[in-house]
Amino acid sequence: MDLTGGFTRDHSSPVVPPPVAPSPGAPSPGSSSGAVPLRTGGSGPRASVPEARGPVASEVDRARRAPQGGSGGGGGRGRLRARPAVTELRLSAFAGHRSAVHALGPVTLFAGPSGSGKSTILRAYEALARLGAGDPLGEVFPDAADCVPERARPDAQGRRGFRVGCTVDGPEGPVHLDLAIQAEPRLRIVGERLTGRGRTLLTTALRDPGRSTVQAEWHTAGTTPVTRAPFPDDLLGTALLPLRVAGKTPGQLEVLAAAEQVVIGLRSAFACDPRPERMRAAVLPGEGRLRRGCGNLAEVLHRTRTDCPRRHLRLAAVAAAGCAGPVTGLGVQELPDGTVRAVLERGGWPATPLGRLGDGELRYLALALTLLTGPGVLAMDRLAEVPDAMQSLTLLADGLDRGLDGRQVGELLGLATGIAADGHIRVAGTVGDRSAAEARRTPGVTVVDLSA
Secondary structure (H helix, E strand, C coil): CCCCCCCCCCCCCCCCCCCCCCCCCCCCCCCCCCCCCCCCCCCCCCCCCCCCCCHHHHHHHHHHHCCCCCCCCCCCCCCCCCCCEEEEEEEEEECCEEEEEEECCCEEEEECCCCCCHHHHHHHHHHHHHHHCCCCHHHHCCCHHHHCCCCCCCCCCCCEEEEEEEEEECCCCCEEEEEEEEEECCCEEEEEEEEECCEEEEEEECCCCCCCEEEEEEECCCCCCEEEEEEECCCCHHHHHHHHCCCCCHHHHHHHHHHHHHHHHHHCEEECCCCHHHHCCCECCCCCCECCCCCCHHHHHHHHHHHCHHHHHHHHHHHHHHCCCCCCEEEEEECCCCCEEEEEEECCEEEEEHHHCCHHHHHHHHHHHHHHHCHHHECCCCCCCCCHHHCCEEEEECCCCCCCCHHHHHHHHHHHHHHHCCCCEEEEEECCHHHHHHHHCCCCCEEEECCC
16 A cells, blocks of 8 residues: 555645545465454454564663763664654644654654644544554544644545554664554545565555455565555554564564554653642542643652652752742641642641642643653553563643743743653653744754744
C-alpha cells in the first residue's frame, strides 16, 4: 500500500483510503500459521502486547556500555542512543492539519492562536502512543470522524479517513511508522508501513472489505524474502510483530528490533493534565503512582517522601521557587480516618494544606513532580526488560502554562531543560503567546509557532 499517495491532499477532494486490492490467492509459502490468538473483530480476546525483549533489550545493554560520543558503527550504535524517543510527528491529513511535519526536540512547545491545532498535535501523539501500547482503534479514536479533515468528501463507497505517522530514533537509527485509518463507514486501519535504514520492514493493506483483517507482509530475508499473514484491522501491526516474528534470520531480527524500538518509544509517553479541583481533598494511601489528572498527588508525595527523599527535597525547593510565601518543605499528614493530605511546611509558621493553594500553584507542583519522578512513579506502562536507568519519559502537557504566572513558567522550563539534558525525560506541550515568548528566551526549548 502506498501510504504517501493513499489519501488525497486537495482540500476539495475526498480523503479516503486507497482502493481495495483484489483478494489474494493462496498464502505464500512463508505465511504465518496464525497460531497466535488475535482479536479480529469487535468481540473475542484482545491481543496482548509483550514487554520489550530480544534485540532492543540487547541493544540497550550494548549502548549502556558504549562510551558516549564514540563513532561506533551500524547506524551509530556506538553513540549512547539507547533510549528510543519520538523525534518527529507527521500529520499528513489529520483534523485541521495537512502535510504537517513537526520535529520534536528534548523540550518542544507548540504555540499559536486558538484554533491553530496545538492540542490536536498532542492528541495525535497520544493516539499513536496508545496504539503502540496495544489499545484497540475504537478506544483510541472514539470520535474518529472528528479526525477527518473538515473538507474531505467521501468517495463513491462513502469512505473517508485520515493519516498520521511518526519517527522513533534509537539504537536502530530513525524508524518511520505511517498509518492510514478509515473513519467512515467503518473505523479500521487500512494501511500501515514501517521503514528503517531505507528498507520497508512491514506493510499492511486491506484486501477484503468484508473481513476484519488486513494482509500484512514483513521482511524476512531468509529462504522466503517476505512473510505474509492476516492481522486484525483494529490493532497496530507493529505492536503485534513481536508475537508473530520468530527472530531466526537477520531480516527477522531487523524487523523485530525496529518494531520494538517504535513500541518502546511510543509507550514512553505520559499525558499529564493536572486538575486542581481533584487535587485538594485528602486521599487514601495506595501504590503511589501519579494519575493523569493528578488527583492522587498527596498519595504520591506520601510515597516519594519515603522512597525518593532526594527527589522529594528537590521538589520542595521547586515548590519554594513557585509558591507564594516561605516554603521550607513538603510534608504529608496522616489523618484520623486513614487518609493523607499534603502540606507546605512554612518553617515556624503553621503548615498550609495543598487544598488551600491556588489552581496555578497546584498545577505547577503536579507538573514539577512529573518531571522529577519519571516512569516509576507515574501511572503508565513499565517496560520490564529495559533497565530503569535506560528508560525515558515523554511528558505530554496540553496547556502547560494554564493558570501559571510568569515566574512559575520560567521555573518549569528551567527544570524541564535541565532534566531533559541527560536524555531521560522529554517534553512536548502547548503554551499561550506570553509563555511562548518566555520559552524562546530559554536555552534548550524549541517553540513551534503554528500561526504562520
